[in-house]
Amino acid sequence: MSGASLLRLEGVSKTYRGGTRPAVDNLSLEVRAGEIFGFLGPNGAGKTTTIKMVVGLLRADRGTILVNGHDVARDPVAAKADIGYVPDNPDLYERLTGIEYLNLVADIFGVSREERRRRIGELLEMFELESAVADIIQSYSHGMKQKLALTGALLHDPRVFILDEPMVGLDPRASRLFKDMMRSHCDKGHTVFFSTHVLEVAERLCDRVGIINMGRLIACGSVEELRERRKQTDETLEDIFLELTEAGEAK
Amino acid sequence: MARRVLSLILAQLNMNFAISHSRYYYLKKRQRLWEPVLIVLGVGGAAASLAVGIYTAASYYYSTAAAIGQEAVTLTLGILLSQVLVMILGFVLVIAVFYFSNDLAILIPLPLRPAEVLAGKFAVILASEYVGLVVFVLPVIIAYGVRADVSAVPYVLSSILVFLALPVVPLVLAAIPAILLMRVAGLSRRKDTLAMIGGFLFIGVIVVFQFFVQTKAPGVGEEAEFLAKMLATANSLVYIVGARLPPSIWATKALALAGTWQGLWNLGIFLVAGVLGFVVLLVIGDRVFYQGVLSGFEAGARKGAARRAGKAKAAGYVSRSPIASLAIIEMKLFTRTPVFVLNGFTGFVMFPVMFVAMFLMRGNPEMARLWDVLLAVPAFDAIGALVIAAYFFVLAAMSSIPFTAFSREGRRNIWIPRSFPASAKTIALGKAVGAEIMVALGAIPGIAVLGYVARLPLASVAVGVVFGVMSSFVLNLCGVLFDMWRPMLNWTDQQKAVKSNLNVVVGMLMGVAVLAVLGLAVNFLINLGLPAWGVVAGVGGVLAALLAALVALLGAVADRLWSGLEA
Numbered sequence: 104m105s106g107a108s109l110l111r112l113e114g115v116s117k118t119y120r121g122g123t124r125p126a127v128d129n130l131s132l133e134v135r136a137g138e139i140f141g142f143l144g145p146n147g148a149g150k151t152t153t154i155k156m157v158v159g160l161l162r163a164d165r166g167t168i169l170v171n172g173h174d175v176a177r178d179p180v181a182a183k184a185d186i187g188y189v190p191d192n193p194d195l196y197e198r199l200t201g202i203e204y205l206n207l208v209a210d211i212f213g214v215s216r217e218e219r220r221r222r223i224g225e226l227l228e229m230f231e232l233e234s235a236v237a238d239i240i241q242s243y244s245h246g247m248k249q250k251l252a253l254t255g256a257l258l259h260d261p262r263v264f265i266l267d268e269p270m271v272g273l274d275p276r277a278s279r280l281f282k283d284m285m286r287s288h289c290d291k292g293h294t295v296f297f298s299t300h301v302l303e304v305a306e307r308l309c310d311r312v313g314i315i316n317m318g319r320l321i322a323c324g325s326v327e328e329l330r331e332r333r334k335q336t337d338e339t340l341e342d343i344f345l346e347l348t349e350a351g352e353a354k
Numbered sequence: 355m356a357r358r359v360l361s362l363i364l365a366q367l368n369m370n371f372a373i374s375h376s377r378y379y380y381l382k383k384r385q386r387l388w389e390p391v392l393i394v395l396g397v398g399g400a401a402a403s404l405a406v407g408i409y410t411a412a413s414y415y416y417s418t419a420a421a422i423g424q425e426a427v428t429l430t431l432g433i434l435l436s437q438v439l440v441m442i443l444g445f446v447l448v449i450a451v452f453y454f455s456n457d458l459a460i461l462i463p464l465p466l467r468p469a470e471v472l473a474g475k476f477a478v479i480l481a482s483e484y485v486g487l488v489v490f491v492l493p494v495i496i497a498y499g500v501r502a503d504v505s506a507v508p509y510v511l512s513s514i515l516v517f518l519a520l521p522v523v524p525l526v527l528a529a530i531p532a533i534l535l536m537r538v539a540g541l542s543r544r545k546d547t548l549a550m551i552g553g554f555l556f557i558g559v560i561v562v563f564q565f566f567v568q569t570k571a572p573g574v575g576e577e578a579e580f581l582a583k584m585l586a587t588a589n590s591l592v593y594i595v596g597a598r599l600p601p602s603i604w605a606t607k608a609l610a611l612a613g614t615w616q617g618l619w620n621l622g623i624f625l626v627a628g629v630l631g632f633v634v635l636l637v638i639g640d641r642v643f644y645q646g647v648l649s650g651f652e653a654g655a656r657k658g659a660a661r662r663a664g665k666a667k668a669a670g671y672v673s674r675s676p677i678a679s680l681a682i683i684e685m686k687l688f689t690r691t692p693v694f695v696l697n698g699f700t701g702f703v704m705f706p707v708m709f710v711a712m713f714l715m716r717g718n719p720e721m722a723r724l725w726d727v728l729l730a731v732p733a734f735d736a737i738g739a740l741v742i743a744a745y746f747f748v749l750a751a752m753s754s755i756p757f758t759a760f761s762r763e764g765r766r767n768i769w770i771p772r773s774f775p776a777s778a779k780t781i782a783l784g785k786a787v788g789a790e791i792m793v794a795l796g797a798i799p800g801i802a803v804l805g806y807v808a809r810l811p812l813a814s815v816a817v818g819v820v821f822g823v824m825s826s827f828v829l830n831l832c833g834v835l836f837d838m839w840r841p842m843l844n845w846t847d848q849q850k851a852v853k854s855n856l857n858v859v860v861g862m863l864m865g866v867a868v869l870a871v872l873g874l875a876v877n878f879l880i881n882l883g884l885p886a887w888g889v890v891a892g893v894g895g896v897l898a899a900l901l902a903a904l905v906a907l908l909g910a911v912a913d914r915l916w917s918g919l920e921a
Contacts, residue, residue: 121383184775194766198690210679211774220671
């Protein structure tokens with residue numbers, strides 16, 4: 104790890120009201136500039152809760168979350184200005200057209216007219232949405248909504264790009280383009296933090312991964328580092344994931 | 355078939371009244387237990403006091419009517435008014451629940467006939483109407499039963515049956531044009547616009563009908579004289595009403611003559627009318643219901659295809675301030691959602707229609723007298739300015755727009771504004787400005803009619819508009835702040851976000867509170883001996899102070915409320 108810290112979680116915990124156990128328990132991790140970080144875990148492990156706390160949709164009960172040095176709890180506006188976020192199910196304003204939605208996002212993130220024209224043009228071309236951008240979002244397929252949400256999240260060239268299950272709904276071509284785009288985004292000194300269940304993608308794409316189970320971070324590092332720690336050089340990320348999470352559940 | 359329809363109805367009722375949801379959170383998880391307590395105490399208390407008020411009024415009315423042997427008119431009026439109310443609200447509810455429910459995409463692929471799905475949806479609306487009728491019509495039936503010389507057992511049995519059948523006919527009368535309208539609208543690419551226009555036309559027709567019926571009653575005069583005249587012509591009123599809504603007469607006779615063959619006959623006709631109406635609705639619905647729903651699913655795709663065929667260059671890049679951008683999006687989202695428009699803009703349409711009807715009836719001697727009295731009021735131009743300001747305020751209170759500003763986002767979309775790097779104050783102001791523009795534009799037709807009819811000088815109208823914008827913005831800010839604090843995000847269809855939202859009731863109560871403050875201010879200023887325009891200026895000062903206080907409050911609490919909203 105060499106770049107500046109763009110995302111840092113220190114002792115973050117969250118228990119839902121009425122919940123019997125913490126959804127996220129004393130989670131600490133750091134993501135640096137230039138890194139693609141994969142956040143892995145079984146269903147209900149706490150991935151989405153963690154992401155929602157980072158983007159300000161949920162409040163952490165304890166701990167600190169810093170986005171590019173801004174405390175999400177104390178300075179949410181500055182923190183959010185550095186984030187581009189796409190949720191797991193990108194429900195957008197169905198009665199707006201694509202361009203109306205993108206203009207709203209650009210206005211709020213303060214993207215200048217010239218800059219938005221350039222960025223929107225590039226992104227729409229990449230996701231092949233140009234011909235649909237004047238249509239009402241209600242008429243989009245799931246994949247098109249996903250692409251529009253990604254376009255909106257990338258409009259302001261965010262330092263920290265956060266995605267919850269980004270590959271769901273993307274066709275193979277868009278998925279490939281998107282993965283290339285994630286890499287080029289990090290090459291500019293930004294960072295990508297995403298959750299996924301597709302372990303092959305994580306293994307191929309991520310500089311580092313974190314595995315969370317029952318709210319606790321049970322492993323963190325590059326896939327190579329994880330293999331070395333377990334002294335099993337021929338293991339795939341899937342093998343590591345299954346063994347670690349099953350062991351955690353057995354406890 | 356009966357079993358699966360019953361199962362569908364039970365599931366629909368469960369979702370509509372959040373029965374399993376409440377059981378899970380309140381009984382199993384024991385979360386936010388203060389909510390049901392508050393609802394029972396607040397809404398239950400308000401409903402109970404309203405019911406007691408209606409009971410008392412009905413008893414008083416009965417006493418006066420009984421003096422000239424016209425006591426049954428108590429029942430007729432109660433039943434008629436409730437049926438007109440059911441018809442107006444029912445039309446909007448039918449469009450919302452039949453055509454804009456989130457679960458239609460789940461229900462349509464099921465092996466159910468359109469009539470079965472329609473029956474399930476109809477049951478939901480019927481159940482919602484019963485809740486209102488318990489407060490509005492049950493006290494009238496009880497008051498009559500207590501006061502009149504009726505046999506207890508037949509009266510109670512007839513009352514139960516009449517109560518259960520009461521909303522069926524008006525709902526059928528609202529539902530049939532609604533599903534036909536949606537079928538026709540579905541043929542057009544502008545389906546939503548047509549649905550909204552059709553909805554307002556229906557409401558306008560009902561308002562004019564109601565106004566026409568009311569103006570057949572005797573005019574304003576001394577209370578006793580008025581009542582005597584009213585009761586003396588009660589039969590003609592009943593006749594007019596009966597000619598248009600005979601079920602209200604059958605229901606009246608079923609109750610007033612309970613225990614007699616005539617009562618039983620009328621009860622039979624009333625129940626058969628309900629059943630027949632429902633069957634007719636199912637038969638029509640089975641043929642056209644799905645066509646209207648499915649055309650809704652297709653509309654977006656067709657439009658998309660047309661655009662993709664070569665009209666995509668319309669996309670524009672427009673740069674605005676965050677508040678302006680949020681306000682414009684708030685307006686677009688509201689005005690493009692028929693359910694929101696039909697609920698929120700009803701006042702914008704209803705009042706001008708009423709004003710025009712009043713103007714057209716000026717030839718009527720009683721109405722002419724009323725106009726003469728109004729126009730002879732001293733300092734009418736200054737009072738007119740205040741009336742216009744109050745009109746804005748009432749529209750804002752009735753519109754539900756500010757008090758559902760965040761609720762309308764729902765669980766699905768609230769992540770969008772929550773992830774914006776904008777202060778809570780900016781987001782709240784954007785929503786409040788959007789609401790204000792809608793209210794101000796919605797007020798224009800009514801003000802134009804009022805200004806013309808009352809021959810108000812332009813200065814009065816201008817001052818009224820300025821104060822109106824200030825007064826409605828006070829309420830809009832209150833509403834947005836309150837909804838930011840306690841938004842109702844868990845809804846299954848858009849109708850619930852605006853209709854079953856307690857924040858709307860709170861909004862009306864806040865409206866009453868602000869009006870009380872303004873009323874006290876006016877009273878104080880008059881007692882100071884200020885001239886009429888001095889009082890108006892004083893009201894402007896109070897409004898400016900209220901606005902300043904609210905903006906300060908927004909700055910002080912909005913960030914805390916916004917960060918506390920977990921999604």
